Amino acid sequence: MAGSEPEGVGRRKFLKEAAAGAAGMAGAAGAAGAAESAPARHDHDHDHQVVPDDIALRVRALESILVEKEMIDPADLDAVVDAYENRIGPRNGAQIVARAWTDPEYRARLLADGTAAIGEFGFLGAQGEHMVVVENTAEIHNLVVCTLCSCYPWPTLGLPPVWYKSAPYRARAVIEPRAVLREFGVDLPDDVEVRVWDSTAEIRYLVLPERPAGTEGLTEEQLAELVTRDSMIGVARVAAPRESAQ
Amino acid sequence: MTGIRNSTHDAIHDMGGMDGMGPIEPEPNEPVFHETWEGRVFALRRVLVPWGLGGNWGSFRFAQERVPAADYLRFSYYERWFTALVDLLRANGVVTDAELASGGVDPEAPRPERRERPPQAPLGFGLLDLDLPARFGVGDAVRARHASPPGHVRLPRYTQGKCGTVVRDNGVYALQDTDERGQQLGDFPQHVYTVRFASRELWGDRGSERDAIYVEMWEDYLEPA
Known part of the structure; x- marks a missing residue:
């Protein structure tokens, strides 16, 4: 392989x-x-x-x-x-996230062995051979960057946006992640721990964002519609349906 | 064993922690490719893999890192890719300057041979099914080594000399470092660890008490702390 x-x-x-x-x-x-x-x-x-x-x-x-x-x-x-x-884009990752939100056993598998659990969907391949999934919670916020080039999980998120590949993001994400997150609209309280993942080797990261409140009645497909690319990089939260409709 | 040598090759690509790069500018509803040629450049790398070009990520990244700093910052991502591809193709004798200038093929130019991988690094890219002893374990305190090799290296400058903790052993991978011509140094299969660096360890007072940066490190990049 x-x-x-x-x-x-x-x-x-x-x-x-x-x-x-x-x-x-x-x-x-x-x-x-x-x-x-x-x-x-x-x-x-x-x-x-x-x-x-x-x-x-x-x-x-x-x-x-x-x-x-x-x-x-x-x-x-x-x-x-x-x-x-x-075909290869963030809708793939959104399916993974929605499954993890609705199936606790899948979520456990995803966090324990991202490659195997993402492989259940067939979303492996170039630049996604070895996947690690990190979960955002009320206590921990994860953010992904590649400071040396622009490593990114292609099979689950597609090709990275220009801002992810840009010098400002690559330079700043590791030294002032909270300021970067504020610019993206995520203002974290001091008691939340920020974990920045610099993809320097062959492991690629997918962020499992927090499921928004008020989505209890939604189907897996409806939930997947809410999940954005940026939320799986870690620079955004997933908005509840009412917010995202605005 | 180690691929790390002392020299000076700290280029602009290694930009983690630098100031002065300007604002981050997200583009709403960004297309996958902004221009047709961008897609062709992206795809060219992929289809050249069987020719031993582009599939070796260390060599391809090194070709980008050799773009002069001012151009590196000015170029778009796919301009950099195109520059790197042309550089690789010329260095490997696949295309000549005259061909690039004319857009036509020189019938006298040598035809390249198909080869999947560089002969000095047959293991390629990806997790290897090799059972090698691990020098470090989860929880070990480690220090990232100083390294300014003349070729490609995956050890960010901002971690060098800094102490962290091993939080995960990701298994065995071939080293992707190259020499000063962009040739992979060799396989040197070894464990790759995820190391947690406290924000304050890396950035002093500019860091945050609570936050941390996690970086993958080939075993050769680390020493016990």
Whole structure:
């Protein structure tokens, strides 16, 4: 399992169709590059100014080169983008949270062995291979950060928001978590203990937020609707239905 | 055994506890990717894994950490990823500067070979089913070592020299540290611990009496306190 990325995008067939598609893309990128400043092929000395400044064109040029070298298949890229835009996101984590709120045995399993309990939903995989779940209570508030890069539990929360990856959050969360939380609207009393989890290795964290009061009559599905991404990072509380409707 | 060497490579990415980074600016209803190219860059790393590129997180992170500090702070996340990917591809001879400039393939350029993992680190990434003795146990007092190696290291500067308590043994993992060229040093499988650092131990008076920061530490990063 070491090094595996089990999301079914590693198709390793380089078919004629892919090559044909690649040629089309390479042509398009070449044309774009030519329009910018330089012919698509040249053999004179040059500096890097001929690289289009527009990063979209540079990315497209790189993709077309790798396709033409038969290293990658654009359909595999499409599949990765589609997975993270449409399937792998915080709705996954919300299901975990709602189950933990409604099933005490599941909650116990989740807190004892996050990887196994999240695996019951199938929400493991790249950047979520080894999961630890930390529970927010009236006495303890947990907050997750990655100060060195932007580690984040992709299978349960999807890709991180820009603010999570930003220098201000990464720099401040460990030294002044209470100030950071206040900016997100969470004002903690002094007697609540703040635990900041800096994801420096291969363990990824999911916060189990507190279940809001007044939700006793809701179904698991209705509860999942209340759970936000930010509450599972630890920078927000889950609002009761009346509050969240405002 | 240890991958830690004395040198100076403390780059801007290691920013836990720094001041002056500005406000945190959440974006309501943020899309997964703001531009199409961001998704392509994200996916490119993934599909290059079978070519020994991008799947080695230490090497990929090191390529980002080598982005000059001013650019690192100015670039968006996916600009940094793209810069790192191009750096890796060039360093591994997969693409040439001329190809990147022209957008076309040089028929004379060598074709890379598929390889899942770097030969010097065959164990890869993830929890290993290896039964190795643990140097530390839950409850042990430990100190994070000083380390400024020339390559990638997962030991935040703000913990170095500070004392904490082991609260969890997460099992055995390969070390992901790299040399100064971004090559993984080797597997060096060892226990990874979660260490609790009291806020005041790390930050003095700016810390809080009640709060704590929890950090994962490879065994090589720790010494008894």
